[in-house]
Amino acid sequence: MGRKGQGHTPKHVFKANNQQNLTKEEKELLDNIDKLLRISTIPQQPNILKAIENNKEISSITDRIKVLEVHKDSSVSVGNRTTAATIDCFTKWVTENGAEFNGCSIVEFKGYELGLKVNTDIPQSSLVVAVPRKLMISMETANKSELGHLMEKDQILKNMHNVTLAIFLLLEKFKEDSFWKPYINILPKTYTTVLYFTTEELEELRGSPTLEIALRQIKSIARQYAYFHKLFNSSEDAVSRLMRNKFTFKEYCWAVSTVMTRQNTIPSLDGGNMINALIPLWDMCNHTNGTISTDYNPQLDRSECLALKDFKPGEQFFIFYGARTNADLFIHNGFVYEDNVHDGYWIRLGISRSDPLEEKRKELLKRLSISPTSEFFIRKGSEPIDGELLAFLRIFNMNQEQLQHWLDSDRSGDLQYAACALDTSVEKKSWNFLLARLKLLLGIYRTTLEEDIELLKESQLTGNKRLAVRMRATEKKILRDTAEYVEQFVKQ
Template identity: 60%
Template sequence: MGRKTPSSNSSNKKTLSKKGKPPKEEKELFEAVDSLLRLTTLPLHNSLSQSLECQKQISNLLDRIKFLEDKLAKKNKSTLGHVEKYQDRNSKEALIKFNTWLKEHGAELHGCSISNFEGYDLGIKVEQEIPQSTLVIAVPRKLMMSNETVKDSIVQDLVEKVEILKNMPNVLLTVYLLVEKLKNDSFWKPYIDILPKSYNTVLYFTMSELEELKGSPTLEVALKQIKSIVRQYAYFHKLFWGSDDPVSELMRNRFTFNEYCWAVSTVMTRQNMIPSEDGSTMINALIPLWDLCNHTNGTISTDYNPQLKRSECLAFRDFQAGEQLFIYYGARTNADFFIHNGFVYEENENDIYWIRLGVSKSDSLEEKRRELLKKLGIWSIAEYSIKKGSRPVDGRLLAFLRVFNMNEDQLDHWIQSEKCSDLQYPECALDTTLERKSWTFLKARLTLLLASYKTSLEEDQMLVKDKISDNLKMAIKMRLTEKKLLKNCLEYVEDMIRK
């Protein structure tokens, strides 16, 4: 990961040379971070149970690290004391300063205001009737915090030395944001002050909240995400304590896991892509004001205007006074929203459940199945989508089911056929026995997937109404949306079997 990370010994030597003997808590912190880095750089685990066990160890180490960082912060007012200067994002003073900053630098908000909405926190309130296609928000490029504006900051020198910052633009934006937050004179302070102080991303989940996802394919993705971010934290902690550059000097006593978790979550939930200055590529950026808009089903209505050098957001439908102004984030699944945005949208029209299927190597007809699948442009082991709506099984999955359940004569016929692509269509004329066998196979798989959850769909519908933590409620909503997809598909498959 980039240049060679300073070892624990080199970090301790730097501390000793500057302060004499390091405090006990500082030494314990270095040791815990070393352990965390080793644990998170282990190879990927072969099973979910191993990944969960690893996460428990990570969680225990993080609890210790956060305790030590809090303890050191109380001894050193330059750490979390700096963060306490930031106001409540909902305060009148913070919003006035933010609005003033926006207007001074050319941002526009037409017929709307920033307001608080129950269940959403801050959002954009419609103050007058707004017809479809009306320009509502315009944010000039100079207000956007991007990987290009890094070039004018102290972070740029570090970029030349650290590979992860050169190769991972989202990580670069994360470190840049954190540096700007910790500076006393940041241009973006009015924007940073109205950002959430914490998030509902999986980085904020407790072990017990994560375990509510058992049976869900989203759990494995969440564990990988957490492990990756924790490894980044450990890497940067050692880097900042073992280097003398301006960023390290600023961060050394202020960089904590909670701070990094906040910065990562801010970037994950709010980053967007804009064209570079020369238009040659797309770059990561945070767009103040626009990123206060919450999501609903709709169409993309935001674009970058290269002539005026600004991002423009139009109303994708008619909005009435008193409504919240929503935008459409794009065609993403609830698993995407859950992992990267920290919410679950139950009405998501683009939701998908991914099911992994493949041809076994012990199958006596494996070679012929692989050959036919290759003709269809399908891998012998792949993930297939279970979609929302009246036709949850697409042509790609349907073709696999048929190939997987064919006998040798059927395989030979379709391998030689010039119309093998017909296997992707429901209307394809096939032997009734093969069709029933294919649908019965999928029914068994769907039933098994539903049974892997520790609660039923009906139980989740009751649990989500209880007074529980936001994270726990979100985990339940996540598995609930998955079960709805599976159950809808199961009903469709049963109808197909009856035909």
């Protein structure tokens, strides 16, 4: 009985001894981690100015943390991904493990870094890239690894699959003998996601609804980092022992950005559900307009990518990432695609509680399955206004008699159609209201679209500032074009 407890140190004693042996810098780091967790846990401020101030606090703390952790980063940083040796090593690794990429090679493209260069004629719908499951980093891969034990106990790792992929990616990056080392070495060293923006660069988005999303994203990642830092430093499993010596804020931002910009979904091994995965080689393909041309082949247990159009030698091989707005691409992929046919702008409208006709408006909206407070999507293109927004505008601007007329009618669904037989006064008020709102939204920005266009011609802009200016410019173009569209109806 007496021998059983020999050599065992209670956890609270272990922690106390650890605290006593810390250097001044290590104590300062832990203090900053506590401060970061506290500040990043505060609910998102509805006032954008307060949210920016909160971001400045977070940025100040994480800047200091990066200085205190710099000695951990140096030995594990990713090297130059564009060297011939790195590309050759990766190419050899994927092909030896069953991947195919037909008629293409990996090269550097200006403005894109690495991509796939077409070497021969590639007809539309022909197979270009095929990647077997064994090369992918997925939730199943993580669960089968030493991380699986921690995943069982930790609710965040169990439920937030993108976070789990980021932690597993770091775990493999920190190993000397990782199977995925050739893949990790060819990944970007840094990204253009908002996690790499300074507060000054973020403030270029003042007036843009994308700024609020960006601030929320940064705050969430800061909170996750602080949480995992504390978890790894208070646990004694194999993963925590490795991670506590190498896990840093800089490394976590890199891993999260890698997952955000590259993750896809594949069927689970049993085919019962879809799971998140990183797909080496496939993620070398850059984005263009088109249709989804990637699917999973269950018979061959691999992801397959077909050509979405005919490609000629010398061209870059592109794929379509999906119907995403530029705000989505900016936040999750770190770029803006100016020719994006799926772009749009979300406008928030609601029925005021002080409106004496609130209940009647809400009742009529309910019949059309429209929430009394909603975000409506204004599409890029010649037909920016959809039926839901049109119906909301009309109901919002009706008087009591008009509302009652449509409540008594069995054709309230007609309110979603442009050709609806409606009182001229309601139609006029609806379009005028929308035009005023569009002009108000344009006026919130600190610059005009014309000023942005001139600014983008300047060579001294940092990459992130240029990206932010391009982001807000695409929003302004949609608002301007929609205002011009609405003015046609106002003048009628």
